[in-house]
Amino acid sequence: MRGLLHVASSCCAIVAVCTTLALGCSLLLSDTCIGQVRINEILADPGQDWNGDGAIDFKNDEWVEIVNGGSDITSLENLRLSDGSQLTFRYGFSGFLAPGARVVVYGSQSVAWELANGWATAGLSLNNAGDSVHLWHVTASDTTLVDSYTYVSHEALKDRSTGRVPDGGDTWSIFDALNPYSGTTPPLGTGCRPTPGIVNGCPTAVTASTWGAVKQLFAETGRGAQPNGR
Ligand SMILES: [Ca+2]
Ligand SMILES: [Ca+2]
Ligand SMILES: [Ca+2]
Numbered sequence: 494m495r496g497l498l499h500v501a502s503s504c505c506a507i508v509a510v511c512t513t514l515a516l517g518c519s520l521l522l523s524d525t526c527i528g529q530v531r532i533n534e535i536l537a538d539p540g541q542d543w544n545g546d547g548a549i550d551f552k553n554d555e556w557v558e559i560v561n562g563g564s565d566i567t568s569l570e571n572l573r574l575s576d577g578s579q580l581t582f583r584y585g586f587s588g589f590l591a592p593g594a595r596v597v598v599y600g601s602q603s604v605a606w607e608l609a610n611g612w613a614t615a616g617l618s619l620n621n622a623g624d625s626v627h628l629w630h631v632t633a634s635d636t637t638l639v640d641s642y643t644y645v646s647h648e649a650l651k652d653r654s655t656g657r658v659p660d661g662g663d664t665w666s667i668f669d670a671l672n673p674y675s676g677t678t679p680p681l682g683t684g685c686r687p688t689p690g691i692v693n694g695c696p697t698a699v700t701a702s703t704w705g706a707v708k709q710l711f712a713e714t715g716r717g718a719q720p721n722g723r
Contacts, residue, residue, distance in 0.1 A: 527630050529563025530572065531640045533595055534656030534668070535626055536687050537619035537649035541671075543689060544599035552616040553601035556689050557626055559586075560595040562661025571632055572639065574598065576618045577625045580636065583617050585610065595660065597690040621649050647676060654687035655680060658694060668693070 536543065539554030546553065557574060561567050569586035576583060584603045590596060600616035607614045619626070625643040629636055642665070648655035652671040658664050665680045674682035685695040 526565045526567050527639055531562050531661050532626050532628055532642050533560035533660055534558040534654050536654040538621040538651050540651040544601050555600040555617045555619045556597050558595050558597040560661045561590040561592055564592050566591050571630050573629045573631050575627045622646050656693045660693050
């Protein structure tokens with residue numbers, strides 16, 4: 494017996510396809526919520542080993558981050574990245590992205606995907622003098638532009654990334670802690686480091702302390718007290 498069960502929701506219809514009543518159902522996520530996935534941060538001119546493979550490489554260490562800015566888990570299966578060369582795809586995503594989550598794609602992953610799918614191995618191909626990054630939704634019958642961003646040259650200098658603030662928002666800024674930008678042409682610098690795979694912005698400062706100071710703090714506030722006085 495086969496049936497369809499619509500579980501939710503405001504954006505994404507979650508459909509459980511049940512092959513028998515006795516067996517479990519496989520969950521499918523419709524593609525109607527892909528619009529909530531956005532290009533979130535781009536680093537076009539790497540000067541350090543961003544992908545952690547032990548080498549600094551102009552192609553392998555480029556990266557693009559995407560974020561799910563919506564409130565529904567989203568399938569990434571049909572999403573493709575390209576640069577200014579439009580429909581020459583550089584990477585194909587897979588899996589799912591939870592609300593508020595982000596995923597980063599390094600140039601080395603792009604090369605591996607291109608090799609596996611018969612494309613030229615140009616990597617992400619992010620031009621340092623300015624370029625566009627496009628996020629496409631591709632099906633057998635349709636290719637739809639989901640999101641796009643065009644950066645200019647000062648967003649792409651060595652080890653500077655450009656990204657949305659806040660994540661998934663409409664404003665772009667430069668993460669220039671490694672190569673400060675003092676110009677006045679937008680987007681402006683933030684003084685924060687690039688953040689591949691994590692939230693855009695400066696991490697909260699952590700104040701160094703001693704164990705004695707921590708115990709004293711707990712004694713003063715009573716938060717460390719035990720019921721039996723230990
Ligand atoms: Ca580049
Ligand atoms: Ca590297
Ligand atoms: Ca980030």
